Amino acid sequence: MKKVVMSLLVMALSVTGVFAQRNTVLVYGTVGATSHKQVNGTKTNTFNFSPAVGYQFNDNWTAGLTLSTESANTRTSLGESKSSAFGVGPFIRYAVPLSDIFALYGQFNADVLSGKAGDVKTNGFRGTFFPAIGVNMKNGFALNFSFGGLSFASQKVKGASEKTTDFNLNLGSGASFGISKNF
Known part of the structure; x- marks a missing residue:
């Protein structure tokens, strides 16, 4: 039940604009929190926040800046990390x-x-593409649905010579839901 409530909370707090309006500012973001407890007593709590702001310079194109932050705390019988x-x-x-x-x-x-x-410590970069559908409701409100995406990430541990790379293609799975409002 806790997982269902947390999932609904994350979906309800996800705000994404889709219907571009010329010469306007788009603000959107996501907030997420998870709590996972295993049978062996290991418990992990995670929180993430990802706001973004962009300028809609015509009816189709929007460009802007995203920010993401995540923190996790894991407790085991051996200690905390x-x-x-x-x-x-x-x-x-x-x-x-x-x-x-x-x-x-x-x-x-x-x-x-x-x-x-x-x-x-790690440093790297990530590129992500995702398609989505917006359903305009009323008074500038819209429901937004995305169905996975394509991403590539490369990260390197500070001081190491090797890096790790991840490539993910998950179109059709990992659906998400958001609510938006154009002002």
Whole structure:
């Protein structure tokens, strides 16, 4: 039950604009929190916050800046460990209205990453593309649905010569939901 409530809270707090309005400012973001407890007594609590602001310079294109921060605290029978991650970078979005009610958009984010887990520090970058659908409701409110995406990340531990890379393609899975308001 706790997981369902937390998932609904994250979805309700996810704010994303989709219906671009020329010469306006777009503000959106996500807030998330999870709590996971395993049978062996290990408990992990995670919090993330990702705001963004952009300028809608015509009816289709929006460009702006994203910020993301995440912190995690894991408690085991051996002790406690903390980790944190930070990302910042530009985004570009192209929206296509299909009617007065529906719109499709695609967004690309390019983030510089920094993280710390215990005494280990990492740096890197990430590129993410995701498609989404917006449903215009009333008075500038819209519901937004995304269905996965494509991402590439590369990170390196400070002082190490090797880096790790991740490539993810999950179109059709990992659906998310958001609410937006254009002012």
